[in-house]
Amino acid sequence: MNPRSTHGTILVTALLAAPIALGQLHAQIAPPQSVFGYKSFDREQSVEEKFLAVPDASLAGEELKTLTAAPHMAATPEDHETAEYVAQKFRAAGLETEIVPYRVLLNWPKAVKVEAWDDSGKQLMSGPSREHVEGDPYDNDPRVVMPFNSSSGSGDVTAEVVYANYGRLEDFNKLEAQHIDLHGKIVICRYGANFRGVKVYLAEQRGAIGVLIYSDPQDDGYYKGDPWPIGPWRPETGVQRGSVQYLFKYSGDPETPGVASTLDLPDSSRVSPNGNQPHIISIPISYHDAAPILQALKGPGAPQGWQGALPFRYHLGPGGVRVHLVSDQDYERRIIWDVIGKVKGADYPDDWVVVGNHRDAWVYGAVDPNSGTASMLEAVHGVGALLRKGWHPKRTIVFCSWDAEEEGLIGSTEWVEQHMAQLNNAVAYFNVDVAVAGPDFSAAAVPSLKQFVRELTRQVPSPASGSVYQQWRLEHPESEEHRASDAPPIDEGEVHVGDLGSGSDFTPFLQHAGVPSTDIGSEGPYGVYHSAFDDYAWFTENADPHFEYLQEMARVLGLEAVRMANTDVLPYDYVAYAHAISAYIESVKKKAGGNGLNSLDFAPAEAAVARLATAAQHAHDLQTAATGDLDGLNRTLRSVETALLSDEGLPNRPWYKHTIYAPGEYTGYAAVVIPGVSEAVEAKNAPLAAQQLQVLTQALDHAAQVLESAK
Numbered sequence: 001m002n003p004r005s006t007h008g009t010i011l012v013t014a015l016l017a018a019p020i021a022l023g024q025l026h027a028q029i030a031p032p033q034s035v036f037g038y039k040s041f042d043r044e045q046s047v048e049e050k051f052l053a054v055p056d057a058s059l060a061g062e063e064l065k066t067l068t069a070a071p072h073m074a075a076t077p078e079d080h081e082t083a084e085y086v087a088q089k090f091r092a093a094g095l096e097t098e099i100v101p102y103r104v105l106l107n108w109p110k111a112v113k114v115e116a117w118d119d120s121g122k123q124l125m126s127g128p129s130r131e132h133v134e135g136d137p138y139d140n141d142p143r144v145v146m147p148f149n150s151s152s153g154s155g156d157v158t159a160e161v162v163y164a165n166y167g168r169l170e171d172f173n174k175l176e177a178q179h180i181d182l183h184g185k186i187v188i189c190r191y192g193a194n195f196r197g198v199k200v201y202l203a204e205q206r207g208a209i210g211v212l213i214y215s216d217p218q219d220d221g222y223y224k225g226d227p228w229p230i231g232p233w234r235p236e237t238g239v240q241r242g243s244v245q246y247l248f249k250y251s252g253d254p255e256t257p258g259v260a261s262t263l264d265l266p267d268s269s270r271v272s273p274n275g276n277q278p279h280i281i282s283i284p285i286s287y288h289d290a291a292p293i294l295q296a297l298k299g300p301g302a303p304q305g306w307q308g309a310l311p312f313r314y315h316l317g318p319g320g321v322r323v324h325l326v327s328d329q330d331y332e333r334r335i336i337w338d339v340i341g342k343v344k345g346a347d348y349p350d351d352w353v354v355v356g357n358h359r360d361a362w363v364y365g366a367v368d369p370n371s372g373t374a375s376m377l378e379a380v381h382g383v384g385a386l387l388r389k390g391w392h393p394k395r396t397i398v399f400c401s402w403d404a405e406e407e408g409l410i411g412s413t414e415w416v417e418q419h420m421a422q423l424n425n426a427v428a429y430f431n432v433d434v435a436v437a438g439p440d441f442s443a444a445a446v447p448s449l450k451q452f453v454r455e456l457t458r459q460v461p462s463p464a465s466g467s468v469y470q471q472w473r474l475e476h477p478e479s480e481e482h483r484a485s486d487a488p489p490i491d492e493g494e495v496h497v498g499d500l501g502s503g504s505d506f507t508p509f510l511q512h513a514g515v516p517s518t519d520i521g522s523e524g525p526y527g528v529y530h531s532a533f534d535d536y537a538w539f540t541e542n543a544d545p546h547f548e549y550l551q552e553m554a555r556v557l558g559l560e561a562v563r564m565a566n567t568d569v570l571p572y573d574y575v576a577y578a579h580a581i582s583a584y585i586e587s588v589k590k591k592a593g594g595n596g597l598n599s600l601d602f603a604p605a606e607a608a609v610a611r612l613a614t615a616a617q618h619a620h621d622l623q624t625a626a627t628g629d630l631d632g633l634n635r636t637l638r639s640v641e642t643a644l645l646s647d648e649g650l651p652n653r654p655w656y657k658h659t660i661y662a663p664g665e666y667t668g669y670a671a672v673v674i675p676g677v678s679e680a681v682e683a684k685n686a687p688l689a690a691q692q693l694q695v696l697t698q699a700l701d702h703a704a705q706v707l708e709s710a711k
């Protein structure tokens with residue numbers, strides 16, 4: 001999964017130039033005068049040049065083709081084959097490699113059925129229809145799993161239907177305002193605007209007994225452009241599979257929150273999976289199957305903004321149509337396989353730089369996730385070349401190929417839970433999921449690493465000309481298109497780097513373990529997300545015919561690791577972090593006023609963040625000077641992110657420990673900033689907001705105290 005790829009993306013006309021040779025790279029890109037975190041950059045400059053010369057476009061293309069040769073859903077034999085393939089590539093590059101299994105609860109579909117009748121008893125449809133278009137060379141493989149929702153309940157229900165638009169909180173509130181009761185009903189809603197698990201969560205809370213989630217052509221089909229195989233958008237039978245896990249409660253194996261589900265974990269240590277699983281059934285369908293249901297639906301006409309692109313007037317229901325749903329899910333504890341490859345650090349072997357991408361796919365997964373895997377393998381190829389020349393990073397680099405991300409970030413979460421103590425020393429986690437869906441680079445990060453990402457993209461050539469950074473700026477002059485949070489803009493004049501919500505494997509690292517994280521991708525028109533059509537043919541036709549963006553992403557991802565592993569002083573920008581938090585507090589304070597919570601006292605939190613800003617400036621001076629006890633300074637700098645965790649976690653979701661970032665309970669993908677306070681203010685719960693302000697103030701004071709001790 002990947003949050004940034006599921007929204008409508010901006011169409012960018014790329015100037016597809018020939019792949020850039022490294023000689024040209026030198027001509028176009030001047031070496032940096034100095035780099036934050038390095039006393040002198042000369043030596044590192046030559047290491048980075050050697051690294052950048054290695055990732056290879058055509059090899060990345062071959063790797064992508066191999067990885068996507070067969071459907072490879074988590075825990076299948078084909079998934080295991082991809083684990084072996086990645087392990088072999090890691091070993092060939094000289095990484096100390098192991099395949100790490102976990103035993104986790106997964107559901108596979110035994111039977112899924114959707115039928116509908118009109119009031120006269122005439123059958124309108126019987127599905128789900130098989131995904132198929134004339135001209136796709138892959139979609140007839142019998143191993144393509146039938147569309148289903150991971151974490152769905154099992155059941156057999158028949159009921160009237162209500163249309164809930166995107167299934168957002170405001171959509172359900174609107175239905176309630178119109179006195180449309182959802183008890184005993186089946187909700188039909190469209191994909192987009194939030195995480196699909198949130199749609200099911202809200203429907204379940206309101207008494208619905210089943211949910212159908214379909215892809216409206218307005219959001220990623222013919223309304224956007226030509227559907228596959230003519231263009232990149234979703235064809236009539238295309239379905240978005242996906243997890244409906246209540247990810248905003250906790251990610252990972254539903255039976256082991258906070259505990260690693262290693263093979264030897266006794267069953268007595270597993271808990272009920274109810275903590276992050278829906279109790280009702282939900283089924284994803286195509287607009288081919290949704291259209292007859294929506295067209296027959298009676299009741300009030302769809303309000304402003306609810307009409308999709310199907311060629312008839314939408315109505316809310318109920319009435320006009322009855323639907324029968326069957327979801328028979330085979331829940332079993334199954335084995336999944338992470339692949340972990342290490343390069344031991346020469347100076348600080350216990351300080352890890354972790355790089356990760358998931359490998360499992362709903363079907364072929366050319367874009368999601370194996371464009372990321374191919375990029376990571378070429379980054380590993382580059383690191384391997386450095387190792388053969390006798391290079392040793394100062395810190396340990398750990399490359400991770402996660403399994404079962406699609407079902408709920410499971411492989412990464414279990415690994416994080418197993419290594420909590422060691423991860424206190426991990427200096428960064430660099431994620432890539434959808435590496436390449438098109439030419440449009442984007443990034444999200446904790447504020448302390450936003451400048452780090454911008455800075456290094458200046459050194460990587462873009463296939464379109466100039467550097468990745470230059471293209472990124474060119475495409476985002478206003479820089480607000482990809483904002484994932486409701487926070488006000490704070491980095492004026494700079495290209496926008498988003499905030500980390502959820503929807504990919506950085507979640508356990510940042511929000512559970514407090515490891516500073518980034519997430520990168522290169523986007524484009526992409527309408528086949530989580531369908532059988534996200535295959536090698538679609539990729540070479542639409543995303544990256546010459547694999548030069550795979551090469552670009554390999555370079556960016558690898559450079560993140562190489563540069564971070566060798567810094568003299570950890571290049572965290574806490575001045576920017578304090579600035580960001582201060583803006584978040586002001587924004588929530590304003591909202592509290594608007595919500596009638598005027599008596600809330602924000603002064604202590606404001607004082608704490610001001611203290612943090614002062615301490616950050618003090619630390620920044622030390623970081624720039626880079627003299628004296630750098631080991632001690634680095635330890636102090638690293639502890640700041642951990643200080644922003646609270647032991648008790650967020651209200652009703654203790655697994656989420658970060659006081660500044662969490663996936664929103666009602667958004668799922670998008671970040672909610674200072675979530676404890678924000679969500680209490682949103683809910684107009686004054687006592688809870690006051691208590692959460694205290695928790696935030698404590699965390700900020702703690703972080704400031706840590707930074708003040710820097711010397």
Ligand SMILES: [Zn+2]
Pocket residue numbers: 001002358368369405433434
């Ligand atoms: Zn993904």
